[in-house]
Each structure stands twice: as C-alpha cells, then as structure tokens.
Amino acid sequence: MRIAIIGGGAAGMITAYLLDQVHEITVFERQPLLGGNIRTLGGNVDCPALPPGVALDCGVIEFSPEHFVKLHRLFADLGVETRPVPAATGFIQGDGRHYLSLGKLATSRMPLRRRVAATLRLLGLGPALARFRRRAARADPEALYDTSLGDFLRDTRARGLGLGLGATREAAFHEWLRLLLVYAYSIPRAEIDATPATMTIPTLLRFTGDVSWTSVVGGIYRYIAAITERLRGEVITGVDVEAIRRDADGVELRRRGAAPERFDKVVLAATPEQVLRLLTDPSDAERRRFAAWRGNDAVVQIHTDAGMYRRRGIVDYSEFDVFAAPPGYNAHLNRLCGLPSAAYGDPGAVDYHFSYNLESEVDPAALIHTQRHRTPGYTVAALASRPEIVATNGDNHTYFAGAWLGDGLHEGAVTSALAVSERLGGRLL
Numbered sequence: 001m002r003i004a005i006i007g008g009g010a011a012g013m014i015t016a017y018l019l020d021q022v023h024e025i026t027v028f029e030r031q032p033l034l035g036g037n038i039r040t041l042g043g044n045v046d047c048p049a050l051p052p053g054v055a056l057d058c059g060v061i062e063f064s065p066e067h068f069v070k071l072h073r074l075f076a077d078l079g080v081e082t083r084p085v086p087a088a089t090g091f092i093q094g095d096g097r098h099y100l101s102l103g104k105l106a107t108s109r110m111p112l113r114r115r116v117a118a119t120l121r122l123l124g125l126g127p128a129l130a131r132f133r134r135r136a137a138r139a140d141p142e143a144l145y146d147t148s149l150g151d152f153l154r155d156t157r158a159r160g161l162g163l164g165l166g167a168t169r170e171a172a173f174h175e176w177l178r179l180l181l182v183y184a185y186s187i188p189r190a191e192i193d194a195t196p197a198t199m200t201i202p203t204l205l206r207f208t209g210d211v212s213w214t215s216v217v218g219g220i221y222r223y224i225a226a227i228t229e230r231l232r233g234e235v236i237t238g239v240d241v242e243a244i245r246r247d248a249d250g251v252e253l254r255r256r257g258a259a260p261e262r263f264d265k266v267v268l269a270a271t272p273e274q275v276l277r278l279l280t281d282p283s284d285a286e287r288r289r290f291a292a293w294r295g296n297d298a299v300v301q302i303h304t305d306a307g308m309y310r311r312r313g314i315v316d317y318s319e320f321d322v323f324a325a326p327p328g329y330n331a332h333l334n335r336l337c338g339l340p341s342a343a344y345g346d347p348g349a350v351d352y353h354f355s356y357n358l359e360s361e362v363d364p365a366a367l368i369h370t371q372r373h374r375t376p377g378y379t380v381a382a383l384a385s386r387p388e389i390v391a392t393n394g395d396n397h398t399y400f401a402g403a404w405l406g407d408g409l410h411e412g413a414v415t416s417a418l419a420v421s422e423r424l425g426g427r428l429l
C-alpha cells in the first residue's frame with residue numbers, strides 16, 4: 001500500500017521504519033529537520049556556538065531502561081548505543097531553601113554539616129513520599145481517566161495533620177512532584193493540576209522510584225539518523241500538509257504548492273490538536289474524539305549561566321533541578337550528554353544548561369540557543385477519548401501515532417508506532 005505519514009517526529013519516523021519493508025511510505029514533515037522534539041545540537045540542529053564534535057541533547061534526553069523497554073529494543077535493532085547516566089533532581093523553593101534527592105546528596109560538595117542537615121530535611125519528606133507511592137501504586141490507570149492530578153494529590157493528603165509540620169512537608173513534596181511534571185511535559189506550572197492523573201501518576205511513580213536512566217551515545221538524534229539511512233521510502237521535510245480527505249478507496253492529501261496526492265492509508269503522527277484542522281471530512285465520532293485537544297507551546301533556552309544557583313548560594317546542581325519561583329526547571333546537561341564538566345572537576349570544561357521558564361534568570365550573554373516545541377496540552381477532557389481512538393485506530397483509512405497515545409514520552413511514541421504497524425502488517429520489534 002501507499003502510506004502517507006504526517007509528522008517526522010519519533011512516532012512518525014518509527015512508524016515509517018516499521019512499515020517500510022512492507023509498504024511504500026512517504027513521510028511529510030513540516031519543519032526543515034526531522035525528529036520533532038528530538039533536538040541534538042550538533043546533530044539535527046546546527047549550533048555554531050558549540051565546539052565541533054560536541055553533541056548536546058536539549059529536547060528529548062533520557063530514558064529508563066526498566067520502563068522504556070520497547071524503545072531500548074528499537075535502539076538494539078538499530079545498533080544505537082546507550083550509556084547509563086546519573087539523573088538526580090533537586091527542588092529549590094521560593095525562599096531559596098532547597099531539597100536534594102538522595103542520588104545528589106551522595107556526591108554533594110557541601111560541607112559535612114550542611115549535608116547532614118540536607119539529608120535530615122529530605123528524610124522529613126519520607127512519610128509524604130510513602131503515602132503518595134502507596135496510593136499511586138494501588139491506583140488503576142483506567143479508573144484515573146476521570147481524575148486530574150490536582151484531585152489526586154488533594155485526596156492523597158494525610159488527614160488530621162492540620163497546619164502542622166507534616167502538612168508543610170507534604171505541601172513541599174507535592175510541589176516538587178508538580179514541578180517534576182513541568183519538566184517531564186514542558187507544561188506551565190499553572191496547568192499541571194489539570195493534567196490527567198492516568199498519564200501523570202505513572203510518570204511520577206517512576207520518577208520517585210528506584211529507576212536507572214540512559215541516554216544515547218553521540219546524541220538522541222543518532223537513532224533518527226539510523227532510521228533515515230535504512231529507509232527505502234521517501235522523506236519530505238519543510239512541507240506543511242494542509243488537508244486530508246478520505247473516500248471509499250483511500251486518502252487524498254493536499255500540501256501547499258503541490259497537486260493533490262493519493263494514498264491508500266494515512267498515519268497522523270502530528271500533535272492531536274491538529275487532527276480536526278487537517279481532516280476536511282471528519283465524522284461525528286472523530287469530531288467528538290478530538291474536539292477537546294489543544295496544543296501547548298514551550299520555549300527552552302540552552303546556556304552556560306549557573307547564576308540561578310550562585311544567587312541562591314547553592315553549590316550542587318542536579319541533572320534536573322526544579323524551581324518554585326519562577327516555576328520552571330534547569331537541566332545540567334554535561335553528564336547526561338557524556339561531556340566533561342567543570343562542576344565535576346574537569347578543568348577547562350564548559351558547563352551547559354537547559355532551562356524552561358527561567359528566562360529572567362539567564363544572562364542573555366550566556367545564551368547559546370533558544371528552541372520552540374509544540375506539544376499536546378494534556379487535560380482530563382482531551383484524554384477522555386483516547387481509549388476510543390486506540391480502539392478505532394485505522395477506521396476511515398486513518399491511523400494515529402504519537403506519544404500522547406501512551407505515556408506522553410518516548411515509550412508512548414514507540415508503543416503507538418508498533419500498534420499502527422501491527423494493524424498494517426508491518427514489522428514488530
């Protein structure tokens with residue numbers, strides 16, 4: 001069959017890879033580069049400010065081998081090498097006081113007395129952590145479809161603590177969790193409570209558990225490049241697909257400046273809020289399933305400025321530090337990307353950071369790159385239709401792939417591509 005894939009992000013490119021041996025595929029990607037939220041400076045993104053040979057991941061970065069099982073199978077299939085990376089987190093409160101995770105405390109450069117105090121502070125969050133994990137582990141993801149994260153955390157609060165120390169610590173712990181989701185999904189803090197618990201609770205369960213993390217040697221874009229090298233089908237970048245019409249025989253696709261093209265099937269691997277804009281003939285069921293989806297625009301900055309720590313008297317920075325005010329995150333990229341780091345004693349090395357919503361904290365002179373991402377806006381109402389979309393995937397010659405069909409992260413992208421491949425008789429990893 002002739003199959004059009006709209007979107008050359010992770011889900012679209014993996015779908016193309018799986019279908020390529022069996023069908024004639026064409027990938028249409030709006031941007032001049034492939035990868036979607038995969039941005040490797042010195043890989044699919046040029047960055048003259050970086051020394052030659054340095055590959056810096058600053059979109060998608062890391063994965064957990066325990067939970068991203070299909071993704072690691074794909075990496076093995078493509079011969080893409082991964083390496084274990086440290087992934088500690090810290091929570092910097094509005095008043096400048098901060099919590100370091102256990103992983104970070106183990107390697108902290110703080111004097112012993114402060115390290116002991118920080119360990120005791122962290123241990124103070126133990127009861128709130130245990131309560132959250134107990135309830136989250138027991139929750140049925142299907143039953144969480146109607147619940148927002150805000151509702152879930154409210155119902156998780158310990159009863160009868162009033163305004164005591166326990167309640168203050170629990171509030172701090174829950175804020176740390178919310179900000180970890182700001183990191184995971186690049187969604188503004190103000191919108192985190194509205195996110196669907198069915199997606200965000202399993203993510204938090206992983207983040208707060210005993211998991212290991214990996215990144216791709218040479219940059220995450222390596223695997224997209226490996227797919228591109230192997231593809232027999234066509235990949236067209238810099239084209240905006242404008243309209244898709246379906247009839248009994250297949251699909252007609254229109255893009256700006258070209259004659260309408262016919263395909264047997266179409267795979268929509270773009271963000272879900274675009275579906276109703278792209279389909280010129282949506283059925284009533286499609287209208288209902290996609291009506292509540294909205295997009296989320298995120299801007300991130302890549303820079304060399306550690307002033308946000310210095311100004312707060314913080315000597316340790318974690319791989320993922322979340323800030324309460326302004327609510328955002330900063331990732332220290334060097335160890336995640338296998339680069340030497342001055343912060344870890346490598347003389348002459350430059351430390352790179354990746355920030356979200358911390359524009360007011362970053363010295364413009366230290367900025368090396370700014371990038372924009374379009375992601376799905378996750379709400380309870382938007383996700384409500386997901387089981388139905390999964391169950392009817394392929395109706396009207398139309399398939400859907402994307403991280404939003406799973407965990408909103410890379411394992412979700414691979415899982416959705418495998419589901420489409422299974423329905424279309426393609427490869428399964």
Ligand SMILES: Cc1cc2nc3c(=O)[nH]c(=O)nc-3n(C[C@H](O)[C@H](O)[C@H](O)COP(=O)(O)OP(=O)(O)OC[C@H]3O[C@@H](n4cnc5c(N)ncnc54)[C@H](O)[C@@H]3O)c2cc1C
Nearest residue numbers: 007009010011030036037059060061062241270403409410
């Ligand atoms: C800053 C950031 C960091 C992240 N870090 C991680 C991480 O470390 N680990 C992790 O697992 N996940 C991470 N994620 C989540 C990430 O979004 C998913 O893991 C995954 O990459 C999403 O892939 P996708 O194919 O579903 O969507 P996208 O990557 O959004 O791909 C969709 C593609 O469709 C294209 N497109 C849209 N409309 C059209 C059109 N009309 N015509 C043609 N093309 C179109 C877009 O340009 C885009 O390339 C991160 C996300 C962001 C924003």
